[in-house]
Structure formats: C-alpha cells, structure tokens
Amino acid sequence: MRSSIQLATLNYALVVAEEGSFLRAARRAGIDHTALSRRIRDLEYAIGTRLFHRHARGVGPTPAGERFLDRLRSVLLELDNTLTLARTGIKDELQRLSIGCNGLILAGRALDAVIEFGQCHPNVTVSLMEGSHPEPGATSRWAEVDVAVTSSSQSLGGAFELRLWKDTLAIVLASNHPLASRPVIEWSDLRQETLLVRRGEAFLLADAVGSSVQLPAVVEHHVSTGILLRLVGNGLGVTLIYDGAANSVPEGAVCRKLRIGGKPIQIANFARWRPDNANPALPMFIEFLHNRYSS
Numbered sequence: 693m694r695s696s697i698q699l700a701t702l703n704y705a706l707v708v709a710e711e712g713s714f715l716r717a718a719r720r721a722g723i724d725h726t727a728l729s730r731r732i733r734d735l736e737y738a739i740g741t742r743l744f745h746r747h748a749r750g751v752g753p754t755p756a757g758e759r760f761l762d763r764l765r766s767v768l769l770e771l772d773n774t775l776t777l778a779r780t781g782i783k784d785e786l787q788r789l790s791i792g793c794n795g796l797i798l799a800g801r802a803l804d805a806v807i808e809f810g811q812c813h814p815n816v817t818v819s820l821m822e823g824s825h826p827e828p829g830a831t832s833r834w835a836e837v838d839v840a841v842t843s844s845s846q847s848l849g850g851a852f853e854l855r856l857w858k859d860t861l862a863i864v865l866a867s868n869h870p871l872a873s874r875p876v877i878e879w880s881d882l883r884q885e886t887l888l889v890r891r892g893e894a895f896l897l898a899d900a901v902g903s904s905v906q907l908p909a910v911v912e913h914h915v916s917t918g919i920l921l922r923l924v925g926n927g928l929g930v931t932l933i934y935d936g937a938a939n940s941v942p943e944g945a946v947c948r949k950l951r952i953g954g955k956p957i958q959i960a961n962f963a964r965w966r967p968d969n970a971n972p973a974l975p976m977f978i979e980f981l982h983n984r985y986s987s
Contacts, residue, residue, distance in 0.1 A: 787973035
C-alpha cells in the first residue's frame with residue numbers, strides 16, 4: 693500500500709483539511725482542483741476509508757479522517773525532523789580534520805584561515821601537520837593528511853586542487869645588517885648573503901622567483917619559523933617571510949620589502965586533497981576556502 697501512495701498526496705490531504713475546500717486547497721497547492729479531488733479519492737480508495745465529507749459548502753474530515761490526519765501530521769513532522777537531521781548531521785557531530793602545511797605558508801594567511809574555520813565550525817577538531825612536503829599521499833606520513841595547504845606548484849597526480857590566494861614575499865634581516873636601512877631590497881642585493889630556510893623549503897624559492905633566477909647560498913634548518921627568525925636576528929643569515937607576517941619579526945630583526953627588477957615577488961597557494969577521501973569535514977573546509985579565499 694505504501695508504494696502506491698505518493699508523499700505529495702498525503703500533504704494535499706492536510707491542505708484540504710486546513711482549507712475545507714478542494715478549490716482553495718488546489719489554489720494553495722498550485723494544481724488543478726479536479727486533479728486534487730482525484731488524488732484524494734484515490735487515497736481514500738487505497739486506505740479503504742472515506743476521509744472527507746463532501747457537501748455544498750466544501751469538505752470536512754470524517755471521524756476516521758480526523759484520526760488519520762492527526763496521525764499523518766505527526767508522521768510528516770517526524771519525517772521533516774529526520775530529513776533536517778540528515779542534512780545537518782555533519783555539522784552537529786564532532787568531526788576531525790588534519791591539515792598539512794609547509795612552514796613558510798603556516799606563518800601566512802593559511803593559519804588565519806584555519807583559525808577562522810575553527811571559529812565558524814566549533815564541532816570540527818583541526819590538527820595541523822607541519823612539514824616540507826604537505827601533499828596528501830606524498831609519503832606514508834602525509835597519507836594521514838586530509839588536505840594540504842601548500843605553496844608548491846607541483847601537484848601529485850590525481851589530487852583535487854583549489855587555487856587560493858597569492859602572498860608577497862618580504863626579506864628579514866638583522867637590524868644592524870648593512871641593507872637594513874633600505875625600505876626596499878632587490879633580489880640581486882642578496883647575492884653575497886646566506887639565505888636561511890626550513891628544511892625542504894628551498895624548492896619553494898624556484899616557484900617564487902623563477903628557475904632562471906640565481907639563488908644565494910641556501911642553508912636549511914630543521915627548526916620552527918620562530919627559531920629561524922632568531923637566527924636571523926643574531927646575524928647568521930637572512931630569511932623570507934610573507935609581508936603580512938611582518939609583525940611576527942622578533943627584536944633584533946627587521947622586515948623589508950623584496951623586489952626582483954622592481955616587481956614584488958609573489959607566491960601562489962593551493963589546497964590539495966585526495967578525491968577518495970570520505971572525511972565529512974573535508975568538503976566543509978573546501979567550501980569554506982572556496983567562499984573566502986579562492987582566487
């Protein structure tokens with residue numbers, strides 16, 4: 693019996709009871725009143741009882757119809773609640789999301805994005821994995837990452853990708869460095885410098901400045917960005933940072949604008965994730981990035 697009765701017909705029955713008229717109910721439901729009357733008649737036939745009295749002034753429920761319609765209201769209300777719960781269940785349940793970031797980008801807008809996402813979705817617990825190659829599936833370690841926010845232009849085959857913002861690079865030097873008095877420093881002025889980077893981040897420089905541009909001497913350190921900045925402040929080299937993170941430079945160091953041929957050096961950022969990842973929190977994060985940060 694259930695397969696022969698359409699949900700729309702049950703809703704029409706409630707509208708008829710509320711309006712007390714097939715004509716008014718049909719206008720409210722947006723269908724022909726003859727078709728509506730036929731639907732109600734077929735419903736009565738299917739359940740084997742008359743639901744409405746027909747009279748000159750309209751229609752009214754029979755005693756059996758009253759009982760049926762009261763129960764029907766409860767059933768449809770429960771159905772609406774169930775469908776609503778199904779749609780919002782992902783938002784209501786505690787979720788976990790692992791995000792891989794490289795050290796340079798984690799000091800920039802990516803960290804702001806993670807913080808804002810956490811504020812908008814308090815039901816999602818975010819864990820950050822920082823490293824040099826935060827690509828999902830790149831190694832056994834990064835296979836644990838749901839999504840990577842990275843500056844690398846080299847994507848793994850098969851990964852989904854969302855292009856995000858571009859950041860402008862700046863240079864950090866010791867405050868007593870000979871170049872520190874300049875508000876703008878050209879890349880060519882760094883030829884004799886030692887450029888300190890976190891381990892694995894040297895490959896990002898080629899993306900930023902171009903493979904044809906000569907790099908100064910590069911020394912990699914397996915340390916946090918904060919320690920790297922302290923090394924710079926003590927005169928052990930210079931390092932790169934996003935210009936938006938200039939306020940994070942510690943005492944003893946200064947941040948200056950960096951140019952190549954008078955033009956800012958920009959680096960593109962991406963979100964990448966495996967298409968077979970079924971974590972329900974992942975599409976929430978991707979939608980968040982797309983709405984707020986997608987280029």
